[in-house]
Amino acid sequence: MPGTLPSTSLRRRSLIIGAGVATALLAAACSPPGGGERSETELAEITEPITAEQIAELGDIELTVWAEAGEEETLDLFVPEFEDRYPNVDVQVSVRAIDDLVTTVVNALNSEDPPDVAQGNQGFGTDALLVEAGLLRPLEDVAEAYGWDESFNDQLLGPLRWEDDGSQFRSGDLYGISPVANNIGVFYNEEILQDAGVEIPSSLEEFEAALEAVHDNGDLPIMLGNSEQWPALHVYGALLGAFADADEVNAWISGAEGATFETDDNLAAAERLARWAEQGYFGEAYNSVGIDDAAVRFGGGEAAFMVAGDWYAPAIIEGGGESFGFMAPPVGPSGSVASIGSVSFPWHISARTDVEAAAIAFVAEMNSPENAPLLASVNRIPVNADVEPPGPMAADLVAVNDELMAADGQIDYPDWATPNLYSIFGSELQNLMDGRSEPEDFLAAVQLEWEDFHEAR
Amino acid sequence: MTTVVADSKRAARRRAPVSWWRAAFLIPALIAYGLFVLWPLVQTVQFSFYDWNGITAAEPVGLANYAEALGNPEIRRALLRSLVFVFFYCLLPTALGLVIAGIMSRIRVRGSSVFRTILFMPQVLSMVVVAVAWRWMYDAQGPINAALEAVGGTPVVFLGDFTLALPAVGFIGTWVMSGLCMVLFIAGVQRIPPELYEAVRLDGAGPIREFFTITVPSLRGEIMVALVFTLTVALRNFDIVWNTTRGGPGSSTMVPSVFIYDGAFVSRQVGDAAAVSVLLTVLILILTAAIIVPLREREAK
Incomplete structure (x- = not known):
């Protein structure tokens, strides 16, 4: 007869099966979540800016980039230029509104296939965790090779420096950088x-x-x-x-x-x-x-x-x-x-990137004084170079930034x-x-x- | 007698070899169900016993997350707000749906299928779209306030007001859910044998008597489905709240799901968030059972 309840024995059997499945699932879930090995960076430190040869050696590669929505205009101009300079690199940009970015970027960088370059957010909400979990490549060597200590105001870089256990910022190594105020x-x-x-x-x-x-x-x-x-x-x-x-x-x-x-x-x-x-x-x-x-x-x-x-x-x-x-x-x-x-949402390099040279070049060239006019042209205020503002409003933005920096x-x-x-x-x-x-x-x-x-x- | 025995024997023969063979067809669905429903559920229960930020090694804390959740007055208040949503998402739409179905059982409305389609539309739309649309409706410069001003009223800040925000968000749920209840009930009404209505009319019953003695009892199954479904949506509602008020102003529309989202993705207290999720799931199960069991028993009688 259709529509009757299963017989008692069938019912009991499905109960047993259900209990078995539940036990198996619980057993599988027994080990505590999280942790895993702290990914130690085995990447060599650089002493000189990355060269075109180093990137060409990587062969045809994809560079995945996660960015905040405010960067879209910048990237629309910057990425084609970057791909022209390094024809073997295909940059895949994925842009998110800030709330979506901070809620997903930590898990993304912790995944098997993390983005090579991603923006985070300063402070204990996002960056502290990324540093603590060892998901970011320290940028001290990059800063030195590219002369950031000269182009950037040291005070501005404070919130981008972290103790390597993520316990405190304004001291320790540099983990991120952004050229925009x-x-x-x-x-x-x-x-x-x-x-x-x-x-x-x-x-x-x-x-x-x-x-x-x-x-x-x-x-x-x-x-x-x-x-x-x-x-x-x-x-x-x-x-x-x-x-x-x-x-x-x-x-x-x-x-x-x-x-x-x-x-x-x-x-x-x-x-x-x-x-x-x-x-x-x-x-x-x-x-x-x-x-x-x-x-x-x-x-x-x-x-x-x-x-x-x-x-x-x-x-x-x-x-x-x-x-x-x-x-x-x-x-x-x-x-x-x-x-x-x-500075704006900091650019980070994943500690697990397999295209490190390209990732470093991307972040370093985005943050070079030579890139400042491009930023200014889309109404962003570069903090690492003097630029000619494209209009009166942009001039006001630059003036305010100068005023604040001068007054610390x-x-x-x-x-x-x-x-x-x-x-x-x-x-x-x-x-x-x-x-x-x-x-x-x-x-x-x-x-x-x-x-x-x-x-x- | 013999034919009965033979029949049942044949039935037994038909059924016996079939159960396991049939069960094989369930495997793909079971795998998907296990992977995407059961497994996350088990993981959530597991996470609820840990202090975990979602990334670095977790620390087992036993039942501390539950104690904290139950002891937190903000979470208790959030659960109470959920009950307000039960009124707006569940009880009100069910009542409205019944009334409309009752009316439609008596009179034929010209173009009723158009009417039905329009009322059902909100169900089809993504909740985010609904939320954005209602933000505009409720806006200080939106159509509701324009209408208020046209009749000489003063503008009302619905979603930005500490007391009005919760009912305003709740009403969006009423709007979404009423169409679903109505379509369910109208389909059910068409199944009620017309003789029943004729009989009760011969007994001299008016429309109201007819509604309560024939329409409502005949729709018991549909009412149960509607209540269970809308109740679940009411209690776990997230998308509409998040896309209209984010729990604000203050915490006046903070419901458990907003806490869960916040814990899981913003403040990264995954254990706390998981514990609240488990409590919410248990609450939904209890309330669903409270609806199904009495209605089932009456049906059995």
């Missing part, structure tokens, strides 16, 4: 400011006066798109620059013993952010707008300021508006100009401090800005996570 600054729309009768502000007092004037004039003072939760951290970072000492914040981020986030300066910055939100300077809808949409809206003339990364410049000027500019965050009680800023005012991205802080800063800042938590609670939550993380190490 990523600074947080203030985009402004001069038209809206003029409309409200204010000048472009430079001090925190002037900036706040401008916010009030714009608000009273019926315009939105600051465009914020915070549905991804992290963009508010960049606004807070600009305020940190106004209030706090960059070195002190950086020491906390890189895990200096006994450091604390609960300082008067950090508190003042948090209070200011909460007050701006309360006064409606970000509007009401900021938590429901994505950051990319916010950049486009700002470019369409919907707000006076946007406190955000310089990489939004292309999206902002794409609308064709002429009244936009970019400046460093206003100087506050800290007395000197400072903001979140670093670059603060690391605060979410580098622990793997969890990316999420914690996100939700805690939303709570703070909505008046659901006090500035003190925000600092305490961050510090608690920091202490938990460093205690467990």
